[in-house]
Every structure is written in C-alpha cells, then in structure tokens.
Amino acid sequence: MESKGYLWTRRSVGLVSLILVVATVIYGLWITPPDVIQGNLVRLIYVHPPVAWVAYLAYGVTSIASVLYLWKRTRNIKWDLLAASSAEVGVIFTGLTLITGSIWGRPAWGVWWTWDARLTTTALLFVLYLGYLALRRVPADNHRRATRSAIAGLVAFVDVPIVHQSVVWWRTLHQSATVLNSSLSLKIHGVMAWTLLLGFIAFTFVYVWMLMHRYEIATIEQEALDAELEQLLEERQHESEIELAEDVLGDAQVDQPSKVY
Amino acid sequence: MTTNAPNGNNGLNRPSSGSSLPKQRGLPSKTKVRRAWAAVGVIVLAIGFLLYKGLGNSLVYFRTASEAVREKAQLGTSVFRLEGVVVPGTIHDTKAGVDFAVKSKNVSVEVHDTANPPQLFQPNIPVVLVGHFSGNIFLSDQIMVKHSANYVAAHPDRVATVNGKKL
Numbered sequence: 001m002e003s004k005g006y007l008w009t010r011r012s013v014g015l016v017s018l019i020l021v022v023a024t025v026i027y028g029l030w031i032t033p034p035d036v037i038q039g040n041l042v043r044l045i046y047v048h049p050p051v052a053w054v055a056y057l058a059y060g061v062t063s064i065a066s067v068l069y070l071w072k073r074t075r076n077i078k079w080d081l082l083a084a085s086s087a088e089v090g091v092i093f094t095g096l097t098l099i100t101g102s103i104w105g106r107p108a109w110g111v112w113w114t115w116d117a118r119l120t121t122t123a124l125l126f127v128l129y130l131g132y133l134a135l136r137r138v139p140a141d142n143h144r145r146a147t148r149s150a151i152a153g154l155v156a157f158v159d160v161p162i163v164h165q166s167v168v169w170w171r172t173l174h175q176s177a178t179v180l181n182s183s184l185s186l187k188i189h190g191v192m193a194w195t196l197l198l199g200f201i202a203f204t205f206v207y208v209w210m211l212m213h214r215y216e217i218a219t220i221e222q223e224a225l226d227a228e229l230e231q232l233l234e235e236r237q238h239e240s241e242i243e244l245a246e247d248v249l250g251d252a253q254v255d256q257p258s259k260v261y
Numbered sequence: 262m263t264t265n266a267p268n269g270n271n272g273l274n275r276p277s278s279g280s281s282l283p284k285q286r287g288l289p290s291k292t293k294v295r296r297a298w299a300a301v302g303v304i305v306l307a308i309g310f311l312l313y314k315g316l317g318n319s320l321v322y323f324r325t326a327s328e329a330v331r332e333k334a335q336l337g338t339s340v341f342r343l344e345g346v347v348v349p350g351t352i353h354d355t356k357a358g359v360d361f362a363v364k365s366k367n368v369s370v371e372v373h374d375t376a377n378p379p380q381l382f383q384p385n386i387p388v389v390l391v392g393h394f395s396g397n398i399f400l401s402d403q404i405m406v407k408h409s410a411n412y413v414a415a416h417p418d419r420v421a422t423v424n425g426k427k428l
Contacts, residue, residue, distance in 0.1 A: 032414075033414040033415055034414075034415045035412050035413060035414065035415060036413040036414065036415045037381060037383075037386070037408065037413070038381065038408065038412075039415070041381075042412055045412065107379065107380050107381070108379070108380075108381055108406060108408055109379060109405045109406055109407075109408070110378070110379030110381075110382075110403070110404055110405050110406055111403070111405055114405065115314050115315065115317075115318035115319060115322075116318070116319055116322045117315065117319035117320075117322065120311060120314060120315035120318070120319050121315065121319075123311055124308065124311045124312070124315065127304060127307045127308055127311060128308065130304055130307075131301060131304035131305065131308065134297070134300040134301045134303075134304050135301055137297045137300060138294065138297040138298060138301065139293060139294050139297065166319075170319055170320060170322060171321070171322045171323055171344075172319075172322055173322065173323075173389055173405055173407055175407070175408050175409055175410040176410045177410060178410045178411075178412065181410070187409075187410045187411045187412065188411070188412040189413075189414075190414060191414075192412055192414055
C-alpha cells in the first residue's frame, strides 16, 4: 500500500490542494469584488457550493464502490473500505456545508436555520450518512457488514438528487443553483466565476487527499484485524492440538495394562 | 488480505495498539452490540424527526402575496409564511420594526413588522415573512430575505448600495 509511488502521489495531491486552497482564499478575500446586493457576504460562495459539491462527490464514490462490492464479479473488501472512507469524508463536508450555509444565512436571510426543503434534505443527508457510519459500527463479520453497509449507502444516496433538485421541486428560501442549474447558464461572471471554479477544484483536491489518507488507514486497520484474527485462530488451533494430544496420551495410559510385579 | 473473515469487528475502528493483542478479543461483547444498535436507533429517530419537520414545513414553505390574498378567508389569523418583493417607497421605520408593502403578480399586501429586518433588507428584494393577517394588514414578526442565484460584481460607477452605503 505504502509504495513510493503512492506516497509521492498522495503528497503531491496534498501540496496541490494546499496551493489551490490558498489561491482560493486570496482570490475570494482580496481579488474578487463585493456583490452588488450582498456586499462582502458573497465571499462565502467560494467555499459553500464547493464543499457541498464535494459532499455529493464523496457520496457518489461511496455508491459506486458499494455497487462494486455488491456485484459478485467485482466483490472485494477494498470496495467496502473505499465506500466507508469516502462516506466519512462526505459527512465532514456535509457538516461544513451546513455550517457555512448557516454562517451565510444569518446575515443574508436573517436566520441561522429555516425548515425549507433544501436545508431539511441536506440535514437529512447528513444524518443518513451518520446512520451509515453508525451501522458500520455494529459488530458483524466482514461480508455481512460490507453488504448491509453497501445497501444502506445506496439507499442514502437517493437523497443526493433530492437535495440538488429541492430548490426546483419545492418553494424554498434557499436560492436556486448558480452553476449546475437546469439551463446550465452561469449566473455569476468574470473573476467571481473563475474564483468559484477554483474553489470547486481546490476542495475536490482536498477531498481526494483526505480520501487517500482515510482509505490507507482503513486498509491498515483491516490488515491489523485480519492479522489479529489469524493469530487468534493459530492460538486456538495450538490449544486444540495440545488438548488432543493430552486426550490421546490419557487414553493411551488408560488402555495400557498395568504391570504386576 | 483475508476478505470474508468473521472477525466480528468493523472496518473503520481503531487498530490494535502495539504488537500485543488487545484485551478484548474474539466475539464482541453484548454491551458493544447493544451500544452500536442504540446509535443506529438514535439516527433513525433523527431521520424521522427531519422527515416530520420537512413534511410539515417544506412542502408549502410560503404563499406568495397574490395567493395569500386569494386564500385570505381560509387562512384567517393562522400563522404562515408570506412571500413577495418589497415595494420601493413603502419602507417606513417604526418604533417596533418597519412598515412596508410586498407585491407579487400585481397584488400587494401591507406589512407591519415588529422585528429587526436583516441587513440585506431593501426595496425590490424578495422577502419571506412569518406572521398572520389582521384585517388587510399582515402582521409579521420575522423577515427573511430571499436572495436570488445571481451574483453581480459591484461596480463603482453603478452606485450599488447596501443599506444606503456605497460599496
């Protein structure tokens, strides 16, 4: 796992992530102009939609990995570990989406929170994937855990398109999509649009970097658990052999006729 | 790597520390299993709560000013959310809050608000108000600004203002 190539790739992704995030911060805070209505509040847009996108991406990866685990031809515990790792990162980014949205909402809307369809379905998404992670903590053998987690991950993913389309299907306080709208017409232009794109790329790199780390840890954990199991089995086998040897020896002593002097 | 080993553990928990085996080995204790299922139960309850709140609030999040006027008899004095664009020239500060009018599809509703408006509150901006009708006036105790999906750079020559201040 920890080959030189992998290590180099991971560190490169980390370095690129750092550079891109710093560039996003510089552009977002100092180079982009204020919005005609929102003023400086607009600067949060360079973070909020990108982290929401990363959450979608993370759950997408979880779903694909779950399908690959459920499909017998591609079944491998690595897909399960990848699904779990991506879901964990996704939960972090969903949390960040809710927090940054709330920070923007207080001065812009006038409230920290409201029960509109976008906010409610996003909170639901957060809790659904917390449930996915909680389900993984329920002790079970690898295959059973992976199978039920994969099913849970796929069920939870149903909420992702609902979250995205909620502003179209229902009336909401939350605005409609600025970039990924039905007409694919950008509602942001110039340096503001480029900075938003930079934010999307930067946080996608951060996601990849976090996923690589988390997946590596998950793999090491799995290997440690498997090694532990093998050691336990060896110990048990050794104990059984000793017990068997003692039994055989005992039987031999019983069967052997006593000598009379 | 063993793929389907019944190790009784999950994939993302902590690895055993050091070279020695952990104290709890083999099958997980009943307490651990119960605790894990309890966590799942709490999550299920949270999902139920969110669905309940979502179905109760999100499906008809607001009524537009024209809809509210049309359904005024049915609405009576019940509390609901009213949406409309703030009519320019109607904003008057009061001791308690602000008076103004909102409009949708050429139907306007007079609003008497008793809460502090958010910082983006201004003429021609869509707002969602929480309150009820009292006669022909909508008594509101919360103003929420409904921002559009458009982001436009402020230009010095266009004299863009927020709350009367030049950007």
